Amino acid sequence: MEKEQELEWGEAQKIVISEDLVEAAKKQLNFLATVDRHRCLYDGPVLLRAIYRYNTYWLPLLAKHSMSEIAEGPLVVPLDCEWIWHCHRLNPLRYKADCQEFYGRILDNKNVVSTIQGESTRQTEEIWKRLYPEEPFELDLSSISSDGDSVNIMTEGSKYDFVAAVRRQSPFFYQVSKLFMNDNLFLEEAAARYKGFLHMIKRNKERSIRRFCVPTYDIDLMWHTHQLHPVSYCKNLVVTLGKVLEHDDMDSDRAKGQKLDVGFSGTTMQWEDTFGTRYWRAGGMYRGVAPSPITDIPLLASIKSKALVSSTVSQSILQLSKTTVVEVLLEIVGVRNLPDGHNGSLSVFFSKKKPDAFFDERKRLSILSESKEKQVASFQCEPTGELFFELVCQMPSTLRISRPDKVMGTTSIALQNILDPVSKLSIEKWLELVPSSGPLDSKPICLRIAVSVTPPAPAPHVLHMVRSRPSLKSACFLPLPGSIQLGKSWTSLIDEAGNEIINIQTRNSKKAVGNNGKPKKEIIGIIGWSDEARILAEFSETGWSLKGSEWSSQLWKKSIEGGHIFELRGDRVVQLFPGRKLEYEPKNCQRQKNEQDFITAIEFSNEFPYGKAVALLNLKCGVLKVEEEWFALSAITLAIILSDILRKEGNSVSIANIENLKMVDSNEDAYDIEGKSGKATNLENKELAAKISVAVAEKGEAGDKIKNVASGGTMVKGGGCGGGCGGSCGNMVRSGGCGGCGGSGCGNMAKSSGCGSGCGGSGCGNMVKSGGCGGCGGGGCSGSCGNMVKSGGCGGGGCSGSCGNMVKSGGCGGGGCSGSCGNSAVSTN
Structure with a gap:
């Protein structure tokens, strides 16, 4: 046939x-x-x-x-x-x-x-x-x-x-x-x-x-x-x-x-x-109804013709990783050579073998020849690595307790093989499974798998905002969302790979402005590990203005015209709108009540007179999705400005609330995490904290779940807090979470294993691409663990004392540290 x-x-x-x-x-x-x-x-x-x-x-x-x-x-x-x-x-x-x-x-x-x-x-x-x-x-x-x-x-x-x-x-x-x-x-x-x-x-x-x-x-x-x-x-x-x-x-x-x-x-x-091949094709399917257009577009006749300085400035200053993404369609067509007398329903679980910035899940598909029901998975992922498949036999519910689901075999497909011109962006063939158990001399089970991909396209830059808390000896992080105090603290922008892109601080300048002699408020940024500080924006009597670019100085619009809340003018116009607009507009089945959490930046130019979405800001979750690199620095600065404006009015960015906002230059003291100075914020309010103890973010925009436990921080694809944290936990981005910290909690964790069975002392510091704290001697770390960057973390033996900072280190071994561990840099201990 x-x-x-x-x-x-x-x-x-x-x-x-x-x-x-x-x-x-x-x-x-x-x-x-x-x-x-x-x-x-x-x-x-x-x-x-x-x-x-x-x-x-x-x-x-x-x-x-x-x-x-x-x-x-x-x-x-x-x-x-x-x-x-x-x-x-x-x-x-x-x-x-x-x-x-x-x-x-x-x-x-x-x-x-x-x-x-x-x-x-x-x-x-x-x-x-x-x-x-x-x-x-x-x-x-x-x-x-x-x-x-x-x-x-x-x-x-x-x-x-x-x-x-x-x-x-x-x-x-x-x-x-x-x-x-x-x-x-x-x-x-x-x-x-x-x-x-x-x-x-x-x-x-x-x-x-x-x-x-x-x-x-x-x-x-x-x-x-x-x-x-x-x-x-x-x-x-x-x-x-x-x-x-x-x-x-x-x-x-x-x-x-x-x-x-x-x-x-x-x-x-x-x-x-x-x-004998699939009719569907990645990139060739119906995309749904076109997004709703912007009804009130700006006049472009007055736009400058010269090149935008902020375009080159942003690309030369920020070291953003350039990634690509492909769209994938996947179907499990058939199965053959099943063992005689097998009982139970068959399905296939698929995932990426290695972590992926866009697809980090394990999904299930039925088999067409078995279920007689066509199921096609549609998702996006990086065009590297392998798609991994597991054939699973699911027992009837009456037998599931005594006989759990069984993995009958596994196989994989390298995405690079599908992207090879010889494959013409699709593969459909029988693949032999590697059996998980049983005799190897039996005829191997085979799956017929059909995969289609689109050519790679530039992926958006996804950045996570986290804020340092200088009042702790070992700097921890507090989630930026909600009511935010920005003075005397640093906000870090971290990409999906855990790389620190820029550190930003809102501070009071030494120069006085206006008749009242108040100091000018500035937003400064330090790029990566650089010591050079740049002024990104200033607040004057007329409002916020961006520096070092061709954007017009007046950013804030008190009157809402056409629904936008900010307008930037250069050789193009960029307007910020509440909610998800144009390319970001959710489909009918995806509409949520949390549209007020989003702000869309839309570019208007001769090339895009009706607008093109260039960035999506989720101030509640502290996540920025930037489509165009030339707008990255401006998007980051605007997110900080909006957070500063909105911090006294709660975390809603709806037009109704924005119309009531006032542009004031606040000189309040920096937020003290113990509540000893400054006004109480939303996160300090116990009643509100109880209400937001478990919040679900929009899938694909801010990760799978955001969970706040006690004073816990934002967790994006994190394991959450375990047996209880006596203090506070910082932000966790694709990390294992806390196993239960009896002390003051854990700091930021980005792509780390997190804390194990518990840290009995003052908690753990920041962990970036690290193993985290293991099962620390049963009782955890009676002291504290310092910052760990690309390190192995603390091993299973436990640290009865404290661990210092570890940078590119093997961490503490299984024997444990009866005293304290010092600082380690590029070592194997």
């Missing part, structure tokens, strides 16, 4: 396409992006005027050009006319009929180029002006404000409903706008799959099978590209199918049981039966 499926695929690849679909698809994507920057072409008076110009001017000009080549070089089509022409050609039967009715032949795009390709328009403009002296070649899209004249000037021509056609085609760009859509390997495979799609339709015609075939979006992109070459499309399809294939885009209802749903299910089954 597999041999027959390979032959079918080989037959499909023999279909002749006259055009280079890969290069043509890239041009189409560029064109669609340009149209999307002029959304007035989607609806209203500009659209009506464009339809009029297309029928009255462009098609007659194109007909003359196709007859006698009235231009020596290529004919250049105006943007508005090209958009209507684009939508007209995507109904190939109607376009063919209209062209033959009015011009006697199909008007092709041969020797015609788009204005966005950078070709000289001088020759075409001269011809246009000679033929249409009263109509400008380029339509001024901003000059049409009333549709009265446009409605009255509609003339004879095609009676096709162009307005409805444009409405159907407008959402298409969102579905194909991901960066990897321009990747050669992705597009080459999409072109091959388009041939497979046509081959299935050919087989249906030969067998008199009536089926509404529905393409995935990678195939649909190629189908659209082919149709934009109308003469080639008609000739190729007549040869392949004996007729011109209709492109039916009238249905948009994706509800279960409707035409699209039934058609897609039938197409999937036919594809998998015909070719």
